[in-house]
Amino acid sequence: MAGKRAYSTMVPSNYTNSETYKIGREAERVVKRWLEKSGYCVLPACMIENGGAPTLDGIDVKFVAPDLFIIKSGCSRWVEVKFKSTAPWYKKLKRRQHGISTRLMDNYRRVERESGIECWIAIIEGDHEQLLLYKLSALEIQRGMGKKNGEDDEPMDYWARDDCAEEPLSIHALGPPRPIPPCSPRTLRDPPCPLTVQRNLFNLGDW
Numbered sequence: 041m042a043g044k045r046a047y048s049t050m051v052p053s054n055y056t057n058s059e060t061y062k063i064g065r066e067a068e069r070v071v072k073r074w075l076e077k078s079g080y081c082v083l084p085a086c087m088i089e090n091g092g093a094p095t096l097d098g099i100d101v102k103f104v105a106p107d108l109f110i111i112k113s114g115c116s117r118w119v120e121v122k123f124k125s126t127a128p129w130y131k132k133l134k135r136r137q138h139g140i141s142t143r144l145m146d147n148y149r150r151v152e153r154e155s156g157i158e159c160w161i162a163i164i165e166g167d168h169e170q171l172l173l174y175k176l177s178a179l180e181i182q183r184g185m186g187k188k189n190g191e192d193d194e195p196m197d198y199w200a201r202d203d204c205a206e207e208p209l210s211i212h213a214l215g216p217p218r219p220i221p222p223c224s225p226r227t228l229r230d231p232p233c234p235l236t237v238q239r240n241l242f243n244l245g246d247w
Contacts, residue, residue: 064121064122067123067164068086068107068121071107071108071119071162072084075108075110079113080112081110081111082108083110084108085108085109093105096151103147104148105151106120106151107121117157117159118148118151118152118155118157119159119160119161120144120176122138122140122162122163124164124165125165125166126166127165127201130198135201136202137182137198138198139184139199140161141194141196141197142197143195152176160174161175161179164211169211171208172204172208173205173206175205178203179197181197181198182197183197183198
């Protein structure tokens, strides 16, 4: 149950060295920079070092916080940032969709409820090279099971890709380019790196 100490927010020690982690951090930087350019002041909760995801702690509760807290002209929002390579086609509903684990989504709803501040989901989409913004409370959720470690064992909240709260934004309009070197040398005989597109997408300058 969201809010109870029934699960750990700790991550494996080697996770912070993984490509998935690095790409996620770059996505957070992209969104943070865009928000700052849009006039928001940004508190990056994602940078709090507590051995895992940022959390809000009480005596008997602990729930995961969204990545960013933003303020502008007397208004404030929570913003959760995710990177998705693509929006897969769901044949049953005849739509492309995105999804986040139900556990995390329940935590974000709890944060929204306890703080009285709305939460938004910001998705960097790799194949379309776009930033998609969703208002959490406005999403029409379809629950199902997602793959984790190759098995269908993780409850997920899914919603239609096109249910954006605002028009999608081009990634290339969000910041200046910067080359990111590969993690290891590759030869012509090596298979193509599956993360090449994602890495190239985040060629942004130092902020």
